[in-house]
Amino acid sequence: xxxxxxxxxKEAILIVGITFFLIxxxxxxxxxxxxDIYLRNISxxxxxxxxxxxxxxxxxxxxILIIAITPLFNILSPEKTFSAFxxxxxxxxxxxxxxxxxxxxxxxxxKFSFYFLxxxxxTPFLLLSGVFSISFFLSLLIPExxxxxxxxxxxxxxxxKIKNKKFQKFLFLSMGWGCVSGGIGTPLGGAxxxxxxxxxxxxxxxxxxxxxxxxYSFPPSFIFLLFGILYIFLHSRSIPKESIEIEEIDSSFxxxxxxxxxxxxxxxxxxxxxxxxxxxxxTGLFACFLLFVFKVITWRDAQYYVNWGIIMMYGGAIVLGxxxxxxxxxxxxxxxxxxxxxxxxxxxxFLFLLLTLILTEFMSNVATCALLLPIAYGFSNVFDxxxxxxxxxxxxxxxxxxxxxxxxxxxxxxxGKYSIFESVKYxxxxxxxxxxxxxxxxxxxxxxxxxxx
Amino acid sequence: xxxxxxxxxxxxxxxxxxxxxxxxEGKNIFLKVVFILSDAIPSNFSTWLxxxxxxxxxxxKEIKELIIKEIENLLFEKxxxxxxxLKKKKVNFNIEFLKGDFSFLLKEKLxxxxxxxxxxxxxxxVVIGEESVENFDIRxx
Numbered sequence: 001x002x003x004x005x006x007x008x009x010k011e012a013i014l015i016v017g018i019t020f021f022l023i024x025x026x027x028x029x030x031x032x033x034x035x036d037i038y039l040r041n042i043s044x045x046x047x048x049x050x051x052x053x054x055x056x057x058x059x060x061x062x063x064i065l066i067i068a069i070t071p072l073f074n075i076l077s078p079e080k081t082f083s084a085f086x087x088x089x090x091x092x093x094x095x096x097x098x099x100x101x102x103x104x105x106x107x108x109x110x111k112f113s114f115y116f117l118x119x120x121x122x123t124p125f126l127l128l129s130g131v132f133s134i135s136f137f138l139s140l141l142i143p144e145x146x147x148x149x150x151x152x153x154x155x156x157x158x159x160x161k162i163k164n165k166k167f168q169k170f171l172f173l174s175m176g177w178g179c180v181s182g183g184i185g186t187p188l189g190g191a192x193x194x195x196x197x198x199x200x201x202x203x204x205x206x207x208x209x210x211x212x213x214x215x216y217s218f219p220p221s222f223i224f225l226l227f228g229i230l231y232i233f234l235h236s237r238s239i240p241k242e243s244i245e246i247e248e249i250d251s252s253f254x255x256x257x258x259x260x261x262x263x264x265x266x267x268x269x270x271x272x273x274x275x276x277x278x279x280x281x282x283t284g285l286f287a288c289f290l291l292f293v294f295k296v297i298t299w300r301d302a303q304y305y306v307n308w309g310i311i312m313m314y315g316g317a318i319v320l321g322x323x324x325x326x327x328x329x330x331x332x333x334x335x336x337x338x339x340x341x342x343x344x345x346x347x348x349x350f351l352f353l354l355l356t357l358i359l360t361e362f363m364s365n366v367a368t369c370a371l372l373l374p375i376a377y378g379f380s381n382v383f384d385x386x387x388x389x390x391x392x393x394x395x396x397x398x399x400x401x402x403x404x405x406x407x408x409x410x411x412x413x414x415x416g417k418y419s420i421f422e423s424v425k426y427x428x429x430x431x432x433x434x435x436x437x438x439x440x441x442x443x444x445x446x447x448x449x450x451x452x453x
Numbered sequence: 454x455x456x457x458x459x460x461x462x463x464x465x466x467x468x469x470x471x472x473x474x475x476x477x478e479g480k481n482i483f484l485k486v487v488f489i490l491s492d493a494i495p496s497n498f499s500t501w502l503x504x505x506x507x508x509x510x511x512x513x514k515e516i517k518e519l520i521i522k523e524i525e526n527l528l529f530e531k532x533x534x535x536x537x538x539l540k541k542k543k544v545n546f547n548i549e550f551l552k553g554d555f556s557f558l559l560k561e562k563l564x565x566x567x568x569x570x571x572x573x574x575x576x577x578x579v580v581i582g583e584e585s586v587e588n589f590d591i592r593x594x
Contacts (some may be wrong), residue, residue: 058504097509104512145502149512153519160526191507304511307503364505407506414498414520416527 010054017050025073034332040073041329045371048320052367059364060309063316075323084318085311088207088281089198093314094306095284096188099264100142101305102297108257109138109150114249117158121244124167125236128174129229131155135178136185136225139408141264143190144183148408151175156415157247165417167239170232172412173426177228177400179408180430184397185221186214187280191310192365193217196393198314199321199373204385209275210283216390216448220441227433235426256296263290317370324374334378345382349391352376353435356395361402361431368396368405387448395438400430454545455482456566460573461531462489462555468535474572475544484546486535487562488528491555495520 024043029036044066051062071078103109113134120130131151138147155175159168183189187197187210197208267287270278291297297305324330341348352372360368369392376388399405401424403413413423442448457478459471471486499517502508508516532548539546551558563571 055505060504060507101509104509145506145508146512149508149516152516156519156523301511305509307507307509309504310507313507407502407508410498410502410506411516414516416520416523 010056014050014054014056017046017054021047021050037075037327038329038332041075041323041327042333044069044073044075044320045324045329048316048367049371052363052371055363058309059367060312060316063312063314066316066320067312070319070323075327076319080322080326081319084198084202084322085315087198087202087318088279089194089201090311090314090318091281092187092197092284093191093194093310095281095288096143096194097306097310098288098297098302099267099284099291100146101301102260102291103142103264104146104150104305105297105301106254106257106260108253108260109142109147110154111249111253111257113138113151113154114246117154118246121246123236123241123243124164124170124239125233127158127244128167128170128232128236131171132174132178132181132228132232133225135175135408136182136221136228139179139182139189140185140221141188141268143188144179145190145407145411147182148175148179148411152411152415158244159415159417161244163242164239166235167242169418169422169426170235170239172415172417173423174228174232176406176409176412177427177430178225179412180398180400180406181221181224181228183408184224184394185218186210187217190365190397191314192369192393192396195314195317195366196369196373196389198318199325199370200385200389202318202322203325203377204380206386207279208386208389210271210280211273211275213390214272216442216446217394219445220394220437223437223441224430227430227437231429259294259296260291263287263294263296266290313364313366317366320370321374321377325377330374330378332378333375338379342379342382348379349383350435352392353395353438356392357398357431357434360396360399361405363405365396365399365405369393372396384448387442391438391442395434398430398434400434401427455479455569457482457484458562458566458568458571459484459486460489460559460562460571461486461528462491462573468531468538470572471535471538475542478570480542480544482544484539484544485562485566485568486546486548487558488532488548488550489555489558490521490524490528490550490552492553493555494524 021043024039024046028034028039032039047069048062048066051057051065052059067081070076071081116134117127117130120126135147135151138150152175155171159171162168162171187193193213197213201207264287267283270283271280275283292299335342338348338351341351356368356372359372373389373392376383376392377385380388399409401409402420403410403423409423413420418426455478457474459474461468471484474484495517498520499513502516503510503513528550532550536548
C-alpha cells in the first residue's frame with residue numbers, strides 16, 4: 001500500500017470515527033430512547049478505537065483521554081474511574097517490566113542465547129528452530145518485545161554470516177514467531193494478560209492466579225512451538241546446508257547475572273507453586289525490591305528500560321472495559337447486535353475470534369483486548385467469563401503477520417531482510433491454525449467454555 | 454554527453470534498474486548515483502516502537518542505532534556491487550553516499566547540475582514531497 005493510500009485510509013477512519021463519536025455523544029441522546037449512558041459509553045468506544053487504530057496520538061495519550069472523559073460523561077464517578085489504577089494487575093505488570101529491565105541490562109539472556117544457539121548452529125534447520133525456541137522460552141519469562149530487543153543485535157551479527165537470503169529471512173521471522181508464541185504462554189509475556197486479569201477482577205470480583213492463567217495459556221503456546229518447529233523444518237529443506245560460526249562473546253557469568261538468575265527463580269517458584277498464598281503482584285514487587293537492594297539495577301535503569309506510558313495505556317483500557325461492562329453498555333451492544341447468534345455459541349465464538357485475530361494484526365494487543373473483551377463479557381451468561389477472558393486475551397496476542405500489531409514482529413521486520421508481503425506470505429499458516437489451536441486447547445484439552453459448543 | 458542522476462533511497466532498492474537506465478539512455482552518459490540514507494526510516498520506526506510498542510527508551514535507542522548501522526551496511530554493499538558493475542560496463546560514473554533528510558538532500562542534488570534526466574525507484578509524489586520540482590524530469594523506474 002503506498003504512503004498516499006495509507007494516509008487516505010487513516011484520514012477516512014479518523015473522520016468516520018470522530019463523526020460517530022459526536023453523533024453518539026451529542027445527537028443520538030436527543031433522538032432515541034436508548035439510555036444516554038449507553039450512547040455516551042459507545043461514543044467513547046468509537047473514539048478510543050479510532051485513535052488506537054490510526055495512532056494519530058500515542059496510545060498512552062488515548063488512555064489519558066479515556067480516563068478524563070469517562071467521569072466527564074458521568075459514566076463512572078471519578079473515584080471509581082481512578083480506583084482502576086489500584087488493581088493488582090497493574091502492579092504485576094509494572095514488576096514484570098522492571099524485572100525484564102534487569103535481564104536486559106545485565107545481558108544474562110544474551111549469554112544463554114549464545115550457548116543455546118552455538119549448540120544449534122550446525123544446520124539451517126537447527127539454527128532456525130533454535131532461534132524460534134530461545135525466543136519462545138525467553139518470552140515465557142520476560143515481555144515478548146524485550147525478548148526481541150535482546151535477541152535482535154545477536155541475530156543481526158549471525159545474519160551477516162549467512163549467504164542464503166531465505167535463511168536470513170527465516171532467522172528473523174523465527175524470532176518474531178517464537179516471541180509471539182511464547183508471549184501468550186504466561187502472564188509475563190506482555191501487557192494484555194495482566195490487563196485481562198485486571199478487567200476480570202474489576203468486573204467479576206474474582207482473582208486469576210499466575211498458575212491458573214498459565215495452566216490454560218501454556219498448552220496453546222506450546223502447540224505453536226511444535227507447529228513452528230515443524231513449519232521451519234519444511235521450509236529449511238529448500239535452504240542449502242551451511243554451518244554458521246557464532247561469534248564468541250564474554251561467556252563468563254558475572255555476580256550480577258547470578259543475582260538476576262536467583263531473583264527470577266525465586267519469583268517463578270512463588271508464582272507457580274504459591275500463587276494461591278502469595279499474590280502474584282506482591283511476588284513481582286518483592287522481586288523488584290530485591291533487584292534494587294542488591295544493586296542489580298538502579299532507579300535510573302528502571303526509568304530508561306521501562307516505558308512508563310504503558311501505565312496510562314493500561315489505565316485507559318481498564319477504565320474503558322470497566323465502564324462498558326458495569327454500565328450495562330457491553331450487554332446492550334452484545335444483545336442488540338449479536339443476539340441472532342445467541343443460540344449458536346460456536347458461531348458467536350468464531351466471530352469474536354476472527355475479529356480479535358484480524359484487529360490485533362493492525363493495532364496494539366492491549367487495545368484489541370480492551371475493545372473486544374468488555375463486549376465479549378456481554379455474553380458472560382452464555383460463556384464462563386474466565387473462559388472469555390483467557391480466550392480473547394490469548395487470541396489478541398497472536399499477531400504473527402504484520403509489524404503493526406506486535407512490537408516483536410516489528411523488531412524482526414526492522415532487520416530489512418524481508419518485505420511486508422513476505423511477512424504475510426510466510427506467516428499466514430500461523431494465522432490459519434490459530435483458531436484450531438485455541439479451540440483444541442480449550443475444548444479438547446480442558447473442555448472449558450462454560451457452554452456446550 | 455547526457456548527465457543522468459539516479460537516487461536510491463532505502464534498503465529494498467534494486468540496483469539492477471541501472472541496466473534498464475543504460476538501455477534507455479545509452480552508454481554515452483555521465484551517471485551520478487546517490488544513495489541517501491534517510492533519517493526518517495529509523496526515526497519513524499523507533500517512534501513506533503516506543504510509543505506504540507511500549508519499548509523502553511534505552512532499548513529503543515539501541516535498536517535504532519543498530520537499524521541505522523544495518524541499513525548503512527546494506528547500502529555500502531549495494532554501492533560496492535554497483536561500482537564493480539559500472540566499471541565493467543565502462544560507464545562514466547560517480548557514486549555518492551549521503552545521510553540526512555531525504556527531500557532536502559534530493560533537492561540539493563537536483564540543483565547541483567543541469568541534469569538531462571533524473572531517475573528514482575521511489576514514487577514521484579514521495580520524491581517531490583510538498584514542494585513542486587516540476588522543472589526536473591523525474592522518472593519513476
